[in-house]
Amino acid sequence: DVKVTQSSRYLVKRTGEKVFLECVQDMDHENMFWYRQDPGLGLRLIYFSYDVKMKEKGDIPEGYSVSREKKERFSLILESASTNQTSMYLCASSPGTGVYGYTFGSGTRLTVV
Amino acid sequence: DAKTTQPTSMDCAEGRAANLPCNHSTISGNEYVYWYRQIHSQGPQYIIHGLKNNETNEMASLIITEDRKSSTLILPHATLRDTAVYYCIVRERGYINAGKSTFGDGTTLTVKP
Numbered sequence: 001d002v003k004v005t006q007s008s009r010y011l012v013k014r015t016g017e018k019v020f021l022e023c024v025q026d027m028d029h030e031n032m033f034w035y036r037q038d039p040g041l042g043l044r045l046i047y048f049s050y051d052v053k054m055k056e057k058g059d060i061p062e063g064y065s066v067s068r069e070k071k072e073r074f075s076l077i078l079e080s081a082s083t084n085q086t087s088m089y090l091c092a093s094s095p096g097t098g099v100y101g102y103t104f105g106s107g108t109r110l111t112v113v
Numbered sequence: 114d115a116k117t118t119q120p121t122s123m124d125c126a127e128g129r130a131a132n133l134p135c136n137h138s139t140i141s142g143n144e145y146v147y148w149y150r151q152i153h154s155q156g157p158q159y160i161i162h163g164l165k166n167n168e169t170n171e172m173a174s175l176i177i178t179e180d181r182k183s184s185t186l187i188l189p190h191a192t193l194r195d196t197a198v199y200y201c202i203v204r205e206r207g208y209i210n211a212g213k214s215t216f217g218d219g220t221t222l223t224v225k226p
Contacts, residue, residue, distance in 0.1 A: 040218070
């Protein structure tokens with residue numbers, strides 16, 4: 001079964017810490033995405049990548065950065081975590097062309113205290 | 114990408130058909146309609162997609178109007194496990210923009226015994 005795996009299901013970090021959220025997919029997909037989900041706000045796109053070492057800003061990139069050194073891995077980085085970054089973070093991937101849908105991971109619920 | 118509009122919430126009796134509407138009046142000719150659902154505390158799951166013809170799979174049916182400005186997802190015999198948030202999105206087919214789509218708030222479907 002194809003999968004998108006997020007490294008942690010729950011994470012608690014302190015304000016000011018540097019936080020890494022890891023996502024790995026085993027489907028050889030070109031595109032990978034990071035979303036955050038908050039009550040009443042739906043899913044909001046943070047960053048996406050359509051190739052190794054390529055990245056594009058989504059709708060809410062402020063306070064985040066990303067890294068894609070290998071095709072299967074897409075990392076979201078919070079340089080200095082803040083309490084307003086407490087959220088559910090979802091990683092997704094999709095093939096580069098065609099009409100295929102996304103495959104999502106199970107999510108990481110991050111709490112910044 | 115074109116935006117979509119969905120009702121905030123809907124109820125459905127167990128065993129009955131659930132019909133979830135979506136408006137996408139600004140959809141362009143090369144944009145597909147996709148449906149996902151998200152069960153509490155999990156990542157969204159792909160259900161079905163279509164361009165202009167009606168589609169059916171083991172999970173659901175998708176009816177797209179002739180002018181493509183709206184669509185309806187049909188769960189033919191809803192069960193309690195179908196209680197979830199359902200997202201309708203539109204997405205271009207193509208390489209560079211392959212996959213950057215906006216998820217709105219979706220429709221919360223509650224299936225009642």
